Amino acid sequence: MTKARGREELLARRRAQSPAERAESAHAIAMHALAVPLVGRARRVACYLSMDSEPGTGPLIAALHERGVEVVVPISLPDHSLDWVVHEPAAPVVVTGLGIPEPEGPRLGADALRTCSVVIVPALAVDHAGHRLGRGAGYYDRALADVTVPLCALVFAHELLPEVPHEPHDVPVQMAVTPSGLFRVPS
Incomplete structure (x- = not known):
C-alpha cells in the first residue's frame, strides 16, 4: 500500500460511517483513553478538535475538563507548523479551509x-x-520532532494495522486508542 492509496481507502471508509457510529466510537475512545493512568492522572494534555470523519475527541476533552485537566489544542500556522492554545469550552471555534x-x-x-x-x-x-499514517501535510511530524512526552493516536479499530508505509521523518507514537481499547507499541 502506498501512502496516497492508503489515505484514500481509509478516508472513504471513515466517510461511510454513520454519525451514530462515530458518536458511539467517540464515547468508547474517551473511556479507554481516560483509563490510561498517564491520561487519567495528567494535569495538562495536548489533544485536537476532531473533524467530522475522525474519531471524535469531544467526549474525551469534556471528560478531561471535568477532571480539572488543562487541554491544549493546535492552531495551524501559514508556514505549515502548529502553535497551541488552551482549550476553553466556550471559546469561539473557526473551521479552517482544510476543515x-x-x-x-x-x-x-x-x-x-x-x-x-x-x-x-x-x-x-x-x-x-507505532508508525502513524497522517493526512500528508506534515504538521504533526514537524511539531513532534523534538517532543519527548508519550504520543497517543486515536483511530478506529480497523485502522490499527500490521504495517503502514512510513518515511524516516515520520514520528511514531507509543500507543493508540480505538473504540475497542488501548494498544501499546511494544518497546
Missing part, C-alpha cells in the same frame, strides 16, 4: 507540548510498530 476546527485564544508557542503529560494526535492508521 479543521480551531479555537481562538492566546498562543502558547511550540514549547507548550513539553509541559504536557501526553500528546494525543490524529491519525488515519497506526501500525504495530
Whole structure:
C-alpha cells in the first residue's frame, strides 16, 4: 500500500460511517483513553478538535475538563507548523479551509507540548510498530520532532494495522486508542 492509496481507502471508509457510529466510537475512545493512568492522572494534555470523519475527541476533552485537566489544542500556522492554545469550552471555534476546527485564544508557542503529560494526535492508521499514517501535510511530524512526552493516536479499530508505509521523518507514537481499547507499541 502506498501512502496516497492508503489515505484514500481509509478516508472513504471513515466517510461511510454513520454519525451514530462515530458518536458511539467517540464515547468508547474517551473511556479507554481516560483509563490510561498517564491520561487519567495528567494535569495538562495536548489533544485536537476532531473533524467530522475522525474519531471524535469531544467526549474525551469534556471528560478531561471535568477532571480539572488543562487541554491544549493546535492552531495551524501559514508556514505549515502548529502553535497551541488552551482549550476553553466556550471559546469561539473557526473551521479552517482544510476543515479543521480551531479555537481562538492566546498562543502558547511550540514549547507548550513539553509541559504536557501526553500528546494525543490524529491519525488515519497506526501500525504495530507505532508508525502513524497522517493526512500528508506534515504538521504533526514537524511539531513532534523534538517532543519527548508519550504520543497517543486515536483511530478506529480497523485502522490499527500490521504495517503502514512510513518515511524516516515520520514520528511514531507509543500507543493508540480505538473504540475497542488501548494498544501499546511494544518497546
